[in-house]
Amino acid sequence: MLGPWEYRELVRLHQKALLEEAERERLLRPLRRGWRRRLARLLLKLSAWLALEEAWRGKEAAHGG
Known part of the structure; x- marks a missing residue:
């Protein structure tokens, strides 16, 4: 069972991954036109x-x- 600190770390890593994906999408957007x-x-x-x-x-x- 994970403690509260591990859950916070998992959430932080997940948010970081989402931000990186959004940044890639933002960089690719101009290439679509x-x-x-x-x-x-x-x-x-x-x-x-x-x-x-x-x-x-x-x-x-x-x-x-």
């Missing part, structure tokens, strides 16, 4: 492509190519 959304999509595709390139280079290095 106009040119920012297109820029975000472009950057997402670019990061996926770069991740594939990095994985490909890792395979080449592993095979000695």
